[in-house]
Each structure stands twice: as structure tokens, then as C-alpha cells.
Amino acid sequence: MSSRLQAILVPVISVLLGLIAGAIVMLVSGFNPIEGYGALLRGAFGDTFYIGETIRQITPYIFAGLAVAFAFRTGLFNIGVEGQLLVGWIASVWVGLAFDLPKFIHLPMAVLAGAAAGAIWGFVPGFLKARLRVHEVIVTIMMNYIALHLVNYLVRYVISDEQNTTVAVPPSASLKSPFLENLTDFSTLHNGIFLALAAAIIFWVVLEKTTTGFELRSVGFNQHASEYAGMNVNRNIVLSMVISGAFAGLGGAMEGLGTFGYGFIHGAFSGVGFDGIAVALLGGNVAIGVILAAALFGTLKVGALNMPIESGVPTELVEIVIALIIFFVASSYIIRYLLNRYKKGAK
Amino acid sequence: MKKRKFGLGLSMLLAAGTILGACGSDTETSNGGEENGGGEEAAGDFTVSMVTDVGGVDDKSFNQSAWEGLQAFGAEHGLEQGTDGYNYFQSQGDADYTTNLNTAVRNDFDLIFGIGFLLQPAIEQVAQQRADSHFALVDSVAEGDNVASITFKEHEGSFLVGVAAGLQTETNKIGFIGGVESDLINKFAAGFKAGVEAVNPDATVDIQFAGDFNNASRGQQMAAAMYGSGVDIVYHAAGGTGNGVFTEAKNLKQQDPERQIFVIGVDRDQSEEGALEAGGQPYNVTLTSMIKRVDIAVQDISTRAMEGDFPGGEIIEYGIEENGIAVAQSENLTEDTLAQIETYKQQILDGEIEVPSTLQ
């Protein structure tokens, strides 16, 4: 079996196993899995509205997945996507509200502000890792909390007048698209999806086609050899976290300028950043894989909302099914092992 | 669609709605529905749903209370849970609000509740897009002719528990711990302070904010400081942070059962939270609770909508008069206090007392 085929088979089988395990859980709990999954599919693709919602949900997942994957490729584990996303969100909204400019300047500026904020949030753990060898997992987790509470403070006392939400960003900085909304019967679908797909292409080009990507990948695989080859390992670690953070920050800008169009006080993490880890893992840390995995997660997430109402499967069970899929993806080495066993047995 | 016709008709009737709302509780019977609208909106046809915030319907707070209201409404009118009767949509994250509201619209629910102020932007947006559907927002004010905003006169209830505190304090020092400083929580503080001052001008009220609705340890620290400074009754309007206030009060009671230590609960009857045992004797540190009847509000608005009296575009305030606000029964309240609370309640109902809703 070629490794390329295996790279595709493993995640597909993971997902199938997760779905089967989910079906068993539904059966045991006394629900009809066919109805359950049917409701899920209708809830994700049932009509244009749901398709719009699903695509809208895929957008931040693509960014979060790209962010995690980018760091992964350089051998770094960015758990801070959640926080980077939040600061990107609020930065883009802030710029959206603070200026009054024509759209062709204002919107790019707001989007880039999101990227910059995420990049700064990624820079800190990258710098600490490069300089002081502080493990990036610890720093990024801490940075998540700093981001959450800082963003809440900014929303309440700086950007709004002690309100729980900011005012909506003006159309000149908004990603909202009346055209797409009309097309999808008033879903919250916005132009961000195009940026997400563009980001995936940028991800691929940077990593695979540039000298910078060559260095980043090389450092990711083998720091010693990279140092031997004259690459600046520390610089690449920082750069990787900065770019990873920028992707996450862009994901936040999509929420701030698109899905919601405003910032608000978060009682807890949105979870998109953490799901991004699973998206990257399932997508094999490559651009196209991340898009496909994000599509799956978006589908599950939006479709799941329809399961309780249509088939009576409680939301908690839906969460379990999604968790099972992630479990099987994470333990894909089991599947790889079984595939190899099967391969041997066949010969 | 029948709903469209009705929606138009209903909004025209709204002018009279405010006055009618006052008597709504008296005519709250299923008969009312049949008499109205020639049977088109009879109980069998009427469907209602709610979209929770991230708390979920088992949050022991207003989501749960709202769901209980819907269930009671369903039982009263013989509705089944499901798309043909009443149902809820649970939101897992902030991004789910609009999706859930839209799904509710697509399932042709005649009335859709958004529970909690977090849903305000989403409900405004969806209401604008779905002008034919009816929405109701609990705990905040949303714009739109097809949205009813449900708020509570928390200051009235807070006034009454303030009366209780003012009468029963031994140290003349009373505390208030709020979650996050905001217009909503300020209503609690203002009413409470006025209530205390009405019966006990010598007492002082120490008003503090935790900055968080979900930080029990911070609540405990603040309570410890207050009780330490001689405060003997603390009123909290701080959600999960308030749990820490109960913890501290119970600890103090445990150490010295003779000392008077009280907490006043909020939103629902929190007497369970205050129960403890010290030296083999049962005690309860919950003096009383200021109850906010989200369930009654939900039931009431549902009934009105069913009867063709949907108060779109209005702000419906539930206070003592509407049974939306109440003081919990408690053994810790003395006869005198209960009598005084009753007196003040009547004065509020009669309009003799205007309870302030903002702090000066």
C-alpha cells in the first residue's frame, strides 16, 4: 500500500469508525442512529440556509486548523490558537469601529489587524521557546487565559461603554455579504470563506514553495541537521509561531467582522481553537487536508444542532459522537497498525 | 401563510397590550385561547420554543426556569414536546444563537424565546430577517416590532429583601455583593439599599462587585471581609460567585452557631444552599431569597401570544404585581418582618412607593 493512499485511508477510516461507534452509542441509548445521522445531514445540508451555516462554521475551523498545522510542521504544538483567535477577533472589531474609511482600505486594515494581534500573541511563546527553552505548550495555554480576560476587559471598558457587546462594525469593515445571505435564505454566511480558502493556498505556497517554508519544515523535522545546514533554528521557531498566530488571528477576524460583526464578553473559550488541533490532526497538517477536516467538523457542529429537534438525540450524545471521531483520529496509529497487519495477511 | 396575517394584525393590537398585560394573569386560562381568533390559534395549533444561551436547560438558573415555564405551559394546553408543540434548542457556543433561532423559525414555531441577554444581537438580527415570526427576549431589551422584551423589576424584590435585612440586622451593617457592575446588577443594589433605608435609617449598606459571575473563591473572599467587618447579612446578586458567599457564611456559622450570619439568595429560592449542621443542630444561613420568576414570564407571554395578544415591540416588565418577582418563604424571617414585607409590598403595588432602579 502506498504511503499516499494510507495517508488518505487512515483519516477516512477514523471518521467511519467514529461514526460507527457513535451509532452504537445511540443504539444503546435507545435512539435510531439512521434517523440521528439523517437529522445531522439535513441539519447541515438540508437546504440553502443550512449549507450557508455549515460553510460559515467551516471558515474559522479552516483558520484554526491551518494555525495548528503550521506550528506542527515546524515541530511546535500551538495550543494557544484559542487565545490568538480571541485577540484577533477583538483587534479586527476595534479597528473596524475606530476608523471611518472607504471599504477597500478599511476592511483589509481590520482583517490585517486581526492577523497582527494573533501574530503578537504567537510571538510571545515562540520567543520564550527560542530564547529560554520554555515549552510552548505551557506558555500558549497561559496566553489563552490572558487573552480571554484581556479581551473581556477591552470589550467592557475600552471598546464599549460598559456593555456586554460592542456596537456592530460598520459596513465598510464588515465581511458580511447580503448577496450570500440572500442566496442562503439569511444564513450568517459571509465572505470569510473566500479568505479561508486563500489562506489555505498561502499556507501551501509558504510551506512548500518558499525558502522560508523549506527552513521551517527542515527545523520541524530535524533541528540538528537544520543548524548544521546553517539555518537559524531559533528564528524559525519564532517565525513559525508568529505565522501560526496570524492564521489564528485571521480566524478571529472572520468571527468579529463576519459571523457576528461585533465583539462581546466571552464567558468561556469558544472551543474553535481547540477543535483546530483535531482539524489539523485529521487533515494530516496539509492545506487540503485541513480544508476537508474543517468541512467535516463544520458539518458535524452545525448538523448536530438539528439532531435533538428532529430525532430526539440529545446534544450531549452528539458531543460524544464527535469526541469519538476525534478519539479515533488521534489514535490513528492503531488503524495504521491494523492496515499493515491486513496488508501482510493479504500477501 | 396564516402566521403572516396574524403577525400583522397582532402588531396593530399592540397599543392596547400594555394595559391588557396587567390583567393577563387573571385571564390565563385555556378557554381564553379558544375564544380568541376563531380557533385558528387554538392550543392544538400553537407552538412555542426557546433557544438557550450556553448554560443549557439544566443550569439551575434562568434557562432551567424558562424551560420549566414552557413545560408548564405545554402541560396546561395539552402540547407535546417536539416540533408540533413546545421545544428547546440548546446552544453550545455563541455562534450557535443565530443558527438555532433560524432553525426554530424554519420549524414554524409561532413564538421563539431567546433566554438571556447574550442572545440580544442575534435575536435582533434574525427578527429583522424573519419579520413574520415572533420572538421574545428574556432579561434584555431588543429592538424590532416582532420582538417582545421581557425584563424584571429586580429592584422591587430587592427592596423587599432589603426591608427584611434592615429589620433583622443586629449590627446595622449590611453587605451587597454584585457579579459584574452593570445596569442590571445596579437595579438589585439600588432597590436593596432603598429597602434597608426605609426601615432602618441607621443601617449602612456596603456595596461591592466581584467582577465575575462565576468565581466562587472570589465571592468567598469578599464575604469573609464583609462578615469580618461586622456585617451580619449579605445579599448577593452574583450567580456562581454567590456560591462562595454561602460557603463562607456556613463556615462562620459552623465555628460559632450563636452568631447571626445570614445570606440573602437571588433568582430562585436558595434555602438549600444555606443549610448546614453545627453541633448536631440544623441551621440555615439563608435569610430569604429574591425570586425572579422567568417561568411565569415565559408562560405568560406564551399565553398572550396564543391568545393573539403578542406584545411585539414592547418591553414587558415583570414585577411584584405580575407575580414575576417574589420573596421566598423562610423560617428565618420573623413574624414582624413578614408583616412589614407584606405592608411594603402593598405600598409598592398601590404605587405609594416608587422603588429606585439606579444607584444615586
Added chain:
Amino acid sequence: MEYVIEMLNIRKEFPGIVANDNITLQLKKGEIHALLGENGAGKSTLMNVLFGLYQPEKGEIKVKGKSVKITNPNIANDLGIGMVHQHFMLVDPFTVTENIILGMEPKKGLTVNMKKAEKDVKEISDRYGLRVDPSAKIADISVGMQQRVEILKTLYRGAEILIFDEPTAVLTPQEIKELTQIFRTLISEGKSIVLITHKLKEIIEVCDRVTVIRKGVGIDTLDVQGTTPNDLASLMVGREVLFKTEKTAADPKEPVLEIEKLHVKDSRGITAVKDLDLTVRAGEIVGIAGVDGNGQSELIEAITGLKKVTSGSIKLNGKELSQLKPRKITESGVGHIPQDRHKHGLVLDFPIGDNMVLQTYYQSPYSKGSILNNKEINKQAKKLIAEFDVRTPSEFTEARALSGGNQQKAIIGREVDRDPDLLIAAQPTRGLDVGAIEFIHQRLIDQRDKGKAVLLISFELDEVINVSDKIAVIYEGRIVAIVDPKETTEQELGLLMAGSKRKGAGEEANV
């Protein structure tokens, strides 16, 4: 004579290649049987078949005359087959005993009976003259000792047949001598040994019979007595092999590398290179002879910029290098074949093509602006693959998939092709077969003849004597002697490397 193991007409295929084609290997009881072949000839595959790691497509395996199916290593274990791998599989923070009993601990109730285990290990160790301290931690003992722990592991599990995969590749000359002695003890205790190797001298010294395979095909099995290294080499490579590397006299010119009063600290902060002076001229190969751990690694890392210089100066063509970054040093004309090709030499997960431009990817023509030109990269890779006989399915194959020899050839191709003024070759032929060794030596000499300076570091005295024009002996971080290879002997070098005229001291330095 009874055969303990018979592997008859074994065929093993991998996608795209036949690794073993109709190979027969018969092992007599009490013999040392060599399995000889170039890197990638299929030796390891054959032994992995025997050890149950691979299933053959065709052929039969008999143990003591009985046909068996070995589907996993546990079955091999039960049949008394033990394997000592080239890369040790030991848990560093564990003691010798803990490593040995791992997986089959003697129990006392619910706890491990350490006392009994240590006693057993000691007993086996003494019986076979292994002299291992059962309570020492793996991290604290030498590589040679670690290998003995691996041997003990197989013996503890009752192995009758021991397979050694390139056992001498990691050992010092002294340790090799001791290992030979261990072999003899094992045989006298009734064990049988298969020795996978490509070192002809070892075969002639210790083995009874030898089976030669070439490109996956069994060539011949013959008695070692009466054969010469030349016979074996030509059987293995399939052509005549020159042992003495042919070279003309050196013609040293101006100094290229000048090191003065160099001090370098090792990773633990202990001074490893002390007050070292060394000069390498254009057109000469200077070999550094020394026992491992006398500062060779630190010296190379200091020259190439991978390690900070504490004090002293390193000049290349008169230009100071000691404060420069690795990239600047590379650019100013230093090539480096690193000692550990997996750690430093290659990014194993990169395709061979990318590895070929590991230091030059940012230069024209491999990139323009900052966009890589994959066409040029792969063109270059193809060129080097052909020129340096790197056997790989394509330039897109991951470096990991190549055999050690081909990986090394790729590195050498990359370094030599940059045509550096100074080429540093650290252990360039470690673990390689004669064919590859010959090839690599010739390349080093070619560089010299082109007027470049070459610095060779090797633990193999043969190699140093054969290839160098000048030998610098390193001991405890200093160059203690410079000798002419034509006038020295292995004995003299061995003594110098031990830092003393007394022979015993050298052995102590090894442990």
C-alpha cells in the same frame, strides 16, 4: 554435521523491489557464520525474516530439522533465536539488570525479585566472560558494555542462536578485540552465531563459513579458511576491489585551515579541546587519529560554527571563522560530512532531492527571490544521484528509506559538489561496505588532488593510515603528535592515541 538453522530458498518482496531472491543460508551448530553483502544487499531483510519481523513470500525455515513458521519475534525467542541489533534497544535510566529482565521479570508475589534477577545476570555474565556490572545504569556505561548488555539480554532469554547485526560498527579497536573473545566463549558454550557484516578482516579473523549475497541474490557459501579478503570482496561487489587506495604523493601548498590555541567546552561545560594547534594545507589530507571522546567532535563543531569557541583562533584562508555563524562558515568554503548522518547530515523525512540542497536552497538556481525552484533542485539531485551512485528509487524518495551507505553517498555528493576549500570528513565510512568505502576514499583523494584541503577524522586506524598524507594524533583535546603515515604502524599510533607509552593505559581510557 547437523544444521541448527536452515533458511531455504527465501524470497521476500517489497513494493517495487525483491529484497531477497532465492537465498539459502544454513547454520551449523557451533559455528560462526558470516552473512556478507554490500549495504542494501538484503542481509538485514533476511535476518528479519528469521527473527519473525517479516514474512517471506516463498521458502522454508527449519530449526533443528523441523519446519517452522516464525510469524513474530516471540516465536523466534521461543525457538532460541536471539538478535543483537546494530542500534541498541535499551532504556537509558534503567540498570543493566532492569534492562535485561524487561518483559520477563522474575516475580516475588507482586513485586520484581531484583535479587534473583541480579544474581542470574551476574551468573550468565561470568559464564560467558562478559564482565558486566549488573547494577550499573545504561547511561553510565560505554557503548561496548551496552552491546554486551544486548548479548546478555538474548542469553537471558535462552538464545541458542545469536544474530549480530554489524556489531563492530560502533566499537573501538580494543572493544572489537574483546568482542571476538566473547564470540569464542559463546561458541565453546555450544551457541551458534550469525554475523552480519561487510568487514572482510573480521570475517577472516573469526568466522568459520561465509554466505555472500549481492543485490538480494545468494551468491555463494564457502569456508573462510583458504579465502582471501580479495576473493570475498570481489564476490560481494561483483568486481575486483582495490584495497590500498591508490594515490600519488601529496603536494601541499599554502595553509587553508589554521587553528591556534583553540579551547572548546563540551555540552556539559567541561573543556574538551585544550590549547589545540593544527594546520591543514591545500592539497593534503590530514587525518586525525584518536580514541572516541578525546575532543574530535568538539573540534569539528568549533570549526563549523556549531559550537562556541571559548578562546583561540580558527582561520580559513587567513579569514577568522571562530565568531561566525554556521551559514557564513559554509559560505566561506567549508564542507562537512558529519559524524552522525542521521542527526546532522540529513533531514530524514525530506526527499533526497531537498537534502541535496540543504545548505544551498536559498541560492540561485535553487530559488529565485524566496520561491524555490523545484525543477532545478531535482535536476541537481538527479545529477548527484547519478554521479555518486546513490541507489534510490528516485530523487523524491524520503532519505529515511535509503540504506546507510546510500545516505552517506548522498551527503558526500552534496558536500563535495559544493567544491569547498576545506572538506571535513568525520567518520565518512562508518558502517559502510568495501565498495562504498573505496568510492568515498577516492572522492576524498580527488578533492586533495584538486588542490583542496581535507580534514579526516576516523576511529579506524586503517582508514587514517591509508588515506591521510599526514596524521595528527589527538589525546585529551590536544594534538599530541604529527606522524607520517608511511613511516608509522598501527601499534605506534595505538600507543600515541592512548596518551602513554604503556599499553595498559589505553584500555583503561576506553572503558
